[in-house]
Amino acid sequence: MSIVILGGNECMERQYKDLCKAYRCRAKIFIKPSGSLKNKLGNPDLLICFTSCLSHKVLRNAQNELKGCSAAVEHSRTASMAALRSILEKYTAA
Numbered sequence: 001m002s003i004v005i006l007g008g009n010e011c012m013e014r015q016y017k018d019l020c021k022a023y024r025c026r027a028k029i030f031i032k033p034s035g036s037l038k039n040k041l042g043n044p045d046l047l048i049c050f051t052s053c054l055s056h057k058v059l060r061n062a063q064n065e066l067k068g069c070s071a072a073v074e075h076s077r078t079a080s081m082a083a084l085r086s087i088l089e090k091y092t093a094a
Contacts, residue, residue, distance in 0.1 A: 001092065004041055004071075005029045006062055007050035008079040015081060023088045033058055037065055044071050046091055050079035 003025050005016055010031050020027035030040070031053075041047075047066060049059055063073065072091065076083045 001025045001046065002042070002044045003027045003046045003048060003088075004044040004062075005048045005050070005084075006033065006058065007031065007053035009053070012079070012081070016084060019081060019084055020088065023092050025088065025092065033062075037062055041065050043069055046087075047071050047073045048084070048087055049073065049075050050077075050083075051075050052077050053079050 001024070003020055005027060008016060008029065008031050013029055013031055016029055017027055028040070028042070028044070030037070033040075037058075041062065044066075047062065049062070051059065066073070074087050074091070076087065
């Protein structure tokens with residue numbers, strides 16, 4: 001399963017990647033997206049947005065880029081490991 005994570009804490013980027021790896025997921029993490037996301041997102045199975053750490057503009061642009069894609073979009077207000085773990089459990093169990 002491929003995952004794109006938008007937002008989050010800079011100091012926890014490595015931990016996000018390790019947790020995704022533990023759930024057998026490939027993760028692209030964009031803490032502070034710079035420039036266009038058009039060619040960076042690819043075709044993920046799941047888009048996780050930590051909304052407390054993102055601007056509305058970045059969130060809108062990411063959702064517009066994935067309109068034709070069949071990716072599930074999950075929003076979380078907190079960028080904690082527990083929030084990420086619960087999202088991964090929800091989508092990898094299915």
